[in-house]
Amino acid sequence: MIVIVDYKAGNLTSVRLALEHLKVEAKVTQNQADILAADRVIFPGVGAAGAAMKSLNELNLVDTIRTVVARGTPFLGICLGTQVIFEYSEEDGGTPCIGLIPGKVRKFQPKDPACKIPQIGWNEVKFTRGHPLFAGIEDESEFYFVHSYYPVPTEADYVLATTEYADVRFASIVGRDNLVATQFHPERSGRIGLRLLRNFCDWDGTC
């Protein structure tokens, strides 16, 4: 069973509908036992890092997330879910996060005022290496982004793909072992996004 973690950070409907489209059974839950028992875990989220971490702490899910990742369960972070698995986010005056990937999350600071924040729309994702999640997906495919902050991993090894916006080339997919995380929304990225989700549902967590 795939579990979608509901930690009250925004709308999970589109993730649920995308899995429904793939005919994959999924359970939306905030229950620790469900998450620990899952075959794979999707960790989505939109909104702000401060509120998300507050909610994860209140639900006692921070350790649950650490545990399920440590035991090798295939784990997919999406958007805010990706940002809060870093150590720290600049958002909300500075927010300590879960710390599964070394590094922090920074705000876009475009020099050109015509470059708008949030980044909203389709942008190119350039793979920096191969990964089972990329099967059947062309390099430099376009995915749908909505965000004002971007992940900055300390180790280049954790960068699986990059994207350029607001004068930076940032890590748009990060990962290690059984964990992968996208800054964009595969569930909103049409056929190509569905393929990435399909690949995740078929992935054994090794790479």
Add this chain to the structure above:
Amino acid sequence: MLRKRIIPCLDVRNRKVTKGIRFQNNVDLGDPVEMAVAYSEGGCDELVFYDITASAEGRRIDLDMVKEVGRAVRIPFAVGGGIRNLQDMYDVLWAGAEKVSVNTLAVEHPEIISDGARQFGRQCIVLGMDPVRTDDPRCPSGYEITTRGFRQRTGIDAIEWAKRAVDLGVGEIVVNSVDADGTREGYELVLTRLVAEAVSVPVVASGGAGTPQHLIDVFQKALADAAIVASMVHMGHYTIQQIKEELDKAGVPVRKKW
């Protein structure tokens, strides 16, 4: 590089997509879900639905339609028309919409923007605005906000309102020119550019698109981040693919594979 978005707009009335000029002489064009699927498969980057009679009829938005669209398409879509409060916003977003658009409600109750942004994140709160050209001295930009489907003048300056809405928390602004709406004679470039230069969030141009050149102009001359199309695609004059091919030739970055 971030792509410029092409967004078909589906005005819905009694479960039918409809199109008129300045909200008049509407003709029905088809089923909203079928049209959404067709545009999505045809390469549009996003969709927007307005329930154009919900407000006037004092009923809430057609949630069943939103749910069906949510099941049918895997690209983002926004929904507006007839949003009355936070609960309506919640219902639309949880039915599967990516964003919710407020217009008259935001002018009459600006706190809905800050409340919605706090509750759901500013990226899902879209401000729709319907400015009209004016000589009213209260509107130094030369554009005045109208509400209630262009019927009500407000004396509010369009640029001032755009800035204030961003301060309150909107994540995107759709600028729909009353003067250009439905004319197919081109977007209101001056207005669009004024708004785009005044705010830090993405601006979506709306009203007046008739040819691919109109989109090229609004992206290159008016700094729009996205453009809404309606009649020109609904009537079959152009496909999304044809529009994108012309934009690509003119050097405008567009999504080419879907």
